[in-house]
Amino acid sequence: MSTEVRVPTLGESVTEATVATWFKKPGDAVAVDEMLCELETDKVTVEVPSPVAGTLAEIVAAEGDTVGVDALLANITEGAGAEAAAAAATPAAAEAAPAAEGGDAVDVMVPTLGESVTEATVATWFKSVGDTVAQDEMLCELETDKVSVEVPAPAAGVLTEIVAPEGTTVEASAKLAVISASGAAPARAAAPAAAASAPAAAATGKDVEDAPAAKKMMAEAGLAAGSVQGTGRDGRVMKEDVQKALAAGAAAAKAPAPAAAPRAPVPAEDAAREERVKMTRLRQTIARRLKDAQNTAAILTTYNEVDMTEVMALRKEYKDLFEKKHGVRLGFMSFFTKACCHALKEVPEVNAEIDGTDIVYKNFVHMGVAAGTPQGLVVPVIRDADKMSFAEIEKAIAEKGKRAREGKLSMAEMQGGTFTISNGGVYGSLMSSPILNPPQSGILGMHKIQDRPMVINGEIKIRPMMYLALSYDHRIVDGKGAVTFLVRVKEALEDPRRLLMDL
Incomplete structure (x- = not known):
């Protein structure tokens, strides 16, 4: 059975997008909700998840193509390779499954944050490691630039690990915690694997292909590769990153902003009675x-x-x-x-x-x-x-x-x-x-x-x-x-x- 992958709703007044990057190629196994490709509009970057598990049979819209809302991007053959896709998508979880008593560990992920919101700050944890939680019980609260988001428990069990403590800035789709559905603590072998993956990702960060629209804009502006900080997946430079860099350069050339005036010295007796609180993202x-x-x-x-x-x-x-x-x-x-x-x-x-x-x-x-x-x-x-x-x-x-x-x-x-x-x-x-x-x-x-x-x-x-x-x-x-x-x-x-x- 074949399932079509189409362009999602892009937002108010946005009618088309450019296919920036494909993360999968024909023949690859994919899991449900695994990211297939990234689209660029004139306002935001949109990731397209897989609607089903299976095998990516065909890519209809190649990188650099301009597509409209609901246009066909690819076709996925369901069933074939679904098990492999699940294993490939979560290798660390697969390795940890035997030690976690039959693979009952459930990851708590950052929920959908909304259009153009790519990261959030963990504001408050309502539960601690070892606490028993019910399904849909609130675990923590995230703060974004515009709204607060409550994160419910995806399953009942015991909170065995908090990956992102309070004050941590997390990206969309990042892991926040782990719940053991049986109440058993998961094996700790998964933690070193996760830690090891971070340096690997950092080491390969600049091998990632920048978005086509971003490369074209950098070439037109005469910007050297590596001179723009990327905010896309794995450090990929997106179109808006180049636009911000150009705007920042123009502003600096026009009128360098004066440094913020340092705070006046405060007497010790007054400083002891002050309270310093970090501003919320909102x-x-x-x-x-x-x-x-x-x-x-x-x-x-x-x-x-x-x-x-x-x-x-x-x-x-x-x-x-x-x-x-x-x-x-x-x-x-x-x-x-x-x-x-x-x-x-x-x-x-x-x-x-x-x-x-x-x-x-x-x-x-x-x-x-x-x-x-x-x-x-x-x-x-x-x-x-x-x-x-x-x-x-x-x-x-x-x-x-x-x-x-x-x-x-x-x-x-x-x-x-x-x-x-x-x-x-x-x-x-x-x-x-x-x-x-x-x-x-x-x-x-x-x-x-x-x-x-x-x-x-x-x-x-x-x-x-x-x-x-x-x-x-x-x-x-x-x-x-x-x-x-x-x-x-x-x-x-x-x-x-x-x-x-x-x-």
């Missing part, structure tokens, strides 16, 4: 992206204020009926989301992004909703928010917020946003200037509702007021467009019936 990424946004975009902020009287009255009148029918509370975020979607239709450049010398207008709204978590700020995305009802928006925000606080958001849930709303009012903020979430061109800052005296029809009245702030990229959004957007949001919130009438 916090490092937040810091880097925020600074990149300031360095890249021409960020400007415009302000307005909105009278929340009508929204609060409408919410008070219908909140009980709304919750009874839809099973979710009626909050303010659905009103603001609807108002922003309405305003983005009139001022589409606020919902657009710059791509080189092009402006990409989005005929949809994927609304990012900034959420503070114990790990840091994350921005889950409500896709096609412009097509949602109030109830659908409230349910989506509640569900995403809960997953964010639990650290269970996936990469896909935080990608593709076209506009962002940040609500600092829940923390008591009266006024702020939010920073853009690249590559977006606009972000709306909400703030606390405060009773203030306002002049209404010549009379002074107390009204619940909120300051609104729109930060925007002045490279693409003019002042007129930004002010118009904020005025439309204000009008929709001060008279919510405009949202129903599409006015």
